[in-house]
Amino acid sequence: MSETKRETVPLRNSNDVVLARQRVRQWATELRFTLVDQTKLVTAASELARNAVDHGRGGSMTIEQAGAGMRVGLRLIFEDQGPGIPDVEMALKDGFTTGSGMGLGLGGSKRLVNDFSIETEPGKGTRITVVRWK
Amino acid sequence: MDRIPVLRMGSLLLITIQVDMHDKLALQLQDDVTSRIADWGSTGVLIDISSLEIVDSFIGRMLANIAAMSRVLGAETIVVGMQPAVAITLVELGMSLPGVRTALSVEAGMELLYGAGAGFRTGSEDERDEA
Numbered sequence: 001m002s003e004t005k006r007e008t009v010p011l012r013n014s015n016d017v018v019l020a021r022q023r024v025r026q027w028a029t030e031l032r033f034t035l036v037d038q039t040k041l042v043t044a045a046s047e048l049a050r051n052a053v054d055h056g057r058g059g060s061m062t063i064e065q066a067g068a069g070m071r072v073g074l075r076l077i078f079e080d081q082g083p084g085i086p087d088v089e090m091a092l093k094d095g096f097t098t099g100s101g102m103g104l105g106l107g108g109s110k111r112l113v114n115d116f117s118i119e120t121e122p123g124k125g126t127r128i129t130v131v132r133w134k
Numbered sequence: 135m136d137r138i139p140v141l142r143m144g145s146l147l148l149i150t151i152q153v154d155m156h157d158k159l160a161l162q163l164q165d166d167v168t169s170r171i172a173d174w175g176s177t178g179v180l181i182d183i184s185s186l187e188i189v190d191s192f193i194g195r196m197l198a199n200i201a202a203m204s205r206v207l208g209a210e211t212i213v214v215g216m217q218p219a220v221a222i223t224l225v226e227l228g229m230s231l232p233g234v235r236t237a238l239s240v241e242a243g244m245e246l247l248y249g250a251g252a253g254f255r256t257g258s259e260d261e262r263d264e265a
Binding site for chain 1: 154156157158188189190191192217218220222223226227228
């Protein structure tokens with residue numbers, strides 16, 4: 001197997017959220033995702049990147065190609081060292097918000113990708129991994 | 135600091151969002167639109183988002199806020215030109231933008247606003263047809 005292509009984007013402020021969107025767009029374009037799939041993935045990335053900045057005190061996003069051969073996708077990993085999510089099930093519900101947002105960030109972005117997993121520990125941080133298959 | 139221009143055309147405000155907005159820019163626009171409505175007595179706001187490649191919940195909320203604030207200030211807002219892929223994504227995300235009037239193109243949006251009387255209202259003109 002060839003070495004995995006990978007890129008990490010820091011997430012410190014709202015400019016980094018814009019940069020994260022642009023990088024995901026670039027990768028999705030290179031992998032020839034359809035326009036709708038690109039848009040969904042970029043939108044999910046925007047939500048999760050903003051979460052990391054606003055609720056996780058900043059962190060990073062790693063982009064890598066998932067799968068090989070017939071099944072190709074993009075995997076995005078959002079990591080922060082913030083306070084963690086005390087109740088994941090609750091946080092995934094639409095309308096749940098701790099801040100001033102719509103509360104669509106987590107649940108909404110889950111609907112925009114194919115695979116979605118959260119690892120979180122109170123006080124340690126959160127890692128959210130999403131995959132959108134082509 | 136960079137800003138999204140708010141143009142005045144008669145009693146309408148025209149806004150074309152052409153950049154990939156960061157959050158502060160979106161909040162700035164919200165402030166600018168409401169101040170302009172108050173300063174100029176605008177009765178219609180047309181926001182062209184045809185260049186936007188994504189609308190996430192933050193930008194969606196900004197659009198909804200602008201529409202709500204404008205309405206309270208007496209102006210009608212129409213968002214025009216949303217790309218189909220953006221519309222699909224936005225609804226799947228869970229935002230169907232209730233309370234925000236939309237139109238396919240700038241022209242269609244203008245017609246709606248003029249139809250609503252926004253383009254012609256002059257302050258003393260209160261006896262508009264209510265067909």
